[in-house]
Every structure is written in C-alpha cells, then in structure tokens.
Amino acid sequence: MPKPTFHNIARLAGVGTATVERVLNGRGGVRRELAEKVIAAARTLDYPRRLPDVHRGIFRIDVILVRPETTFFSRLSQAFGRIAATLDVSVAVHRTFMDEHDPAAIAERIANPETRRAGLILAVPDHPLIRSALAKLEKEGLPVLQIVTRAEGVRADYVGIDNYAAGRTAGLLLSRMQPSKGTIVALCHSQIYQVHRDRIRGFSDYLAERPRDGLAFAAVLFGHDDAGHSADWLFEALRLWPDLVGLYNAGGANASLSAVLRKQTRGRDIFFVGHELTERSAAALREGVMSVVLDQAPEAQARRAIDLMLARLGLVGEAISNDPIRFVTITSENL
Structure with missing residues (x-):
C-alpha cells in the first residue's frame, strides 16, 4: 500500500495538514489533545516512521483480565507486572480484573475508560456488548490487542496459542x-x-x-x-x-x-x-x-502483547512478528 500522506492523516484526525506536519516532525506548538489525535491517526494508517517523543507524555496501557482466583490468570497478571517494571518510566501498565459474568460492565470499561489511555490489552468473554464496544474503539483508532481468547468478528490482533x-x-x-x-x-x-x-x-x-x-x-x-x-x-x-x-x-x-x-x-x-x-x-x-x-505459557503471551503494543504506539522501531505462541506438552517424564 502507498505511504499515507499528511493529507490522509489530517483528514482522519480532523485537523489541518500544518498540524500534522508539526506533530510528525516534532516541532511542537500543538495542544496535547490534537497531537494525540494526529499520532492515533498515523498509527491507524500505518505511517512508516517512529513517532516523535516530544508528544509522548505518559503512555497508559490498560490490561483487562477476568478470574483472578485462577492460577493461569494470576500468572498472566504477574507477568504483566514484571514486564511493566522493566519499561521506560513514560509507559504505565494498569491491570484490572473484572467479573466475567458482567459483560455490560466490561463493555462499559472498554468503551468509556476512567482515565486517558494509549492502548488496551484484554482477555475477556466473547459477548455482543463487548464486540460492540471494541468496534467503537476500532473506529477511534485506539490500539487494541486480544490475549488468550478473542471476540468473533473483531479486527484487533490476537496474541495466544493456536x-x-x-x-x-x-x-x-x-x-x-x-x-x-x-x-x-x-x-x-x-x-x-x-x-x-x-x-x-x-x-x-x-x-x-x-x-x-x-x-x-x-x-x-x-x-x-x-x-x-x-x-x-x-x-x-x-x-x-x-x-x-x-x-x-x-x-x-x-x-x-x-x-x-x-x-x-x-x-x-x-x-x-x-x-x-x-x-x-x-x-x-x-x-x-x-x-x-x-x-500455554502466559508469560510469553504477556511479553508478546506488550512488545506488539509498544510497536503499535511507535515506541519501538523494529517490526514484531505475531506467530502463535508455542504451547508446551508436559508429561510426568519432562516436569
């Protein structure tokens, strides 16, 4: 596909091309709200360049999980916590556990966060309300990753085993x-x-x-x-x-x-x-x-999800492949 132009990005962000030029060339003088719209539009259009640091501020990545009482999701949450501790101070990873039996509440948190966020990673049930909320984020251009499981008909990247x-x-x-x-x-x-x-x-x-x-x-x-x-x-x-x-x-x-x-x-x-x-x-x-x-190695899934999200946010320059995570077959002989 051809490289997106400043005009393409400006139209998607609802700003002028001069604003796009100032943001993407790191020249400043643009309100944070507008700068974030430009950067989000550039990400959506796969603008092939690392985004400028000057507009970064704090990148908050929300992680929504369910069932904290299970060993698997506990391992997954702990993995996100360990990875978050190694990231730059400009990246914050916030984990939230929600009730799997309340899809309306999950959908509400997805569509209307309590605080501004730069990206969303989630492992939640497949439900029409949740699909609708994710469709809203897709239109807004917010980077979204599904981990462990996925909702049908949602275009967000999936991280997990086959x-x-x-x-x-x-x-x-x-x-x-x-x-x-x-x-x-x-x-x-x-x-x-x-x-x-x-x-x-x-x-x-x-x-x-x-x-x-x-x-x-x-x-x-x-x-x-x-x-x-x-x-x-x-x-x-x-x-x-x-x-x-x-x-x-x-x-x-x-x-x-x-x-x-x-x-x-x-x-x-x-x-x-x-x-x-x-x-x-x-x-x-x-x-x-x-x-x-x-x-299914939840630690590997958490690492892949964070790496992909950082790439989507323009915080790492190299491309991140997303082949299925390898699951491990364990018997009494290879414990």
Missing part, C-alpha cells in the same frame, strides 16, 4: 496413547470463550477425522471452570459411562477433577489431558492421575 491445534493435539494424544477401548468426554467452561470453543472443535474434529475402533466421543460437559460443578459432572460421567477411558479438560478446575479420579478405583486408568501447568497439575502428573498437560 487453540484449535491444542484441541487436535489433545485428541491425537488421547487416541494414540490410551490403548483401552471405551468412552471419551470433554469438559470446558462454557461457550462464552472463543478459546474453549476452538479447543473443543479441534478435539472433536480430530476424533471425527481419525476415528479409532472402540473409542467413542460421547459428550461435552460445561463445568464453568468451577471446582464443584466440574467435579459433579465428572462423577455423573463416571456413572453414565462405566467404560470411561478418556477425559479432556479444555478449561480450568483440573485439581477438582484430579481429586475425583484419585478416589476412583479405575481413576488412573482414565487418560486425562488438561491445560496449564500448576503445582497441583504437576502433582497429578507425578501421581499418574493426569496423563498430559498442555501449558
């Missing part, structure tokens, strides 16, 4: 490494997260495309990553399918599922694939209760 591939990998491992015949079930949070939909779709597709004689995928159960609900579903699955030989947990609550299997005579005969390496999942692997853990 969750469809993770689901297919779980299917491959279970199919190839469980020699027994019988029933398989999958468990996930619900359908409000694209990440879980992608994982379950990958798992289901693999088993449908490469069926194995005597192995039947019976059901997807929704435990909402709640320890009690997830344990109840597993007890019910064991009752409904006495020949249960495989369990894929695409979401959280591995600890409660492991606790159920520990109490079962045949619990260690069930091939159990889950996500996220924690102290509890590591212990379950060592005991033979879990078979494989797929860890």
Whole structure:
C-alpha cells in the first residue's frame, strides 16, 4: 500500500495538514489533545516512521483480565507486572480484573475508560456488548490487542496459542496413547470463550477425522471452570459411562477433577489431558492421575502483547512478528 500522506492523516484526525506536519516532525506548538489525535491517526494508517517523543507524555496501557482466583490468570497478571517494571518510566501498565459474568460492565470499561489511555490489552468473554464496544474503539483508532481468547468478528490482533491445534493435539494424544477401548468426554467452561470453543472443535474434529475402533466421543460437559460443578459432572460421567477411558479438560478446575479420579478405583486408568501447568497439575502428573498437560505459557503471551503494543504506539522501531505462541506438552517424564 502507498505511504499515507499528511493529507490522509489530517483528514482522519480532523485537523489541518500544518498540524500534522508539526506533530510528525516534532516541532511542537500543538495542544496535547490534537497531537494525540494526529499520532492515533498515523498509527491507524500505518505511517512508516517512529513517532516523535516530544508528544509522548505518559503512555497508559490498560490490561483487562477476568478470574483472578485462577492460577493461569494470576500468572498472566504477574507477568504483566514484571514486564511493566522493566519499561521506560513514560509507559504505565494498569491491570484490572473484572467479573466475567458482567459483560455490560466490561463493555462499559472498554468503551468509556476512567482515565486517558494509549492502548488496551484484554482477555475477556466473547459477548455482543463487548464486540460492540471494541468496534467503537476500532473506529477511534485506539490500539487494541486480544490475549488468550478473542471476540468473533473483531479486527484487533490476537496474541495466544493456536487453540484449535491444542484441541487436535489433545485428541491425537488421547487416541494414540490410551490403548483401552471405551468412552471419551470433554469438559470446558462454557461457550462464552472463543478459546474453549476452538479447543473443543479441534478435539472433536480430530476424533471425527481419525476415528479409532472402540473409542467413542460421547459428550461435552460445561463445568464453568468451577471446582464443584466440574467435579459433579465428572462423577455423573463416571456413572453414565462405566467404560470411561478418556477425559479432556479444555478449561480450568483440573485439581477438582484430579481429586475425583484419585478416589476412583479405575481413576488412573482414565487418560486425562488438561491445560496449564500448576503445582497441583504437576502433582497429578507425578501421581499418574493426569496423563498430559498442555501449558500455554502466559508469560510469553504477556511479553508478546506488550512488545506488539509498544510497536503499535511507535515506541519501538523494529517490526514484531505475531506467530502463535508455542504451547508446551508436559508429561510426568519432562516436569
């Protein structure tokens, strides 16, 4: 595409070309509000030059997350905190946890922040209100990144693993490494997260495309990553399918599922694939209760998200590639 002109940038920012020239050439004399509009327009049009430092001030990057009680999101938040401590003093990273069951509040925070911000990184449910709020930011030219999961139909860059591939990998491992015949079930949070939909779709597709004689995928159960609900579903699955030989947990609550299997005579005969390496999942692997853990490296996702955001803000000159983050396959043999 041709390099955007000062006229293109001025039209998008709603200012004159003289203002654009002063801002992009760092000559000053422009109110901060107008300068920020020019810089935002230049970013939106991919103006191929590092933006001037003179108009920077403090760049506030908002990070919106959910479910602080989970190990994964706790690791993710801590990673953002460690990275923020290494950044220039002109960059501030502000983390906020919100209730995943209140999409209206999340959408309101996305669309109408309490303070001025330069960019937004978020890992939140996929909901029409949230999609609408993100569409508003897209029109405004605010840099937005989705991390871990994404909202459908939103053009914001996504940082995370290939969750469809993770689901297919779980299917491959279970199919190839469980020699027994019988029933398989999958468990996930619900359908409000694209990440879980992608994982379950990958798992289901693999088993449908490469069926194995005597192995039947019976059901997807929704435990909402709640320890009690997830344990109840597993007890019910064991009752409904006495020949249960495989369990894929695409979401959280591995600890409660492991606790159920520990109490079962045949619990260690069930091939159990889950996500996220924690102290509890590591212990379950060592005991033979879990078979494989797929860890999606939240620290790497946080680092990539910050690097991409700094590039979008013109604070680093080099291009940042955004291939899917590599997930790690962990068994009792490579802990």
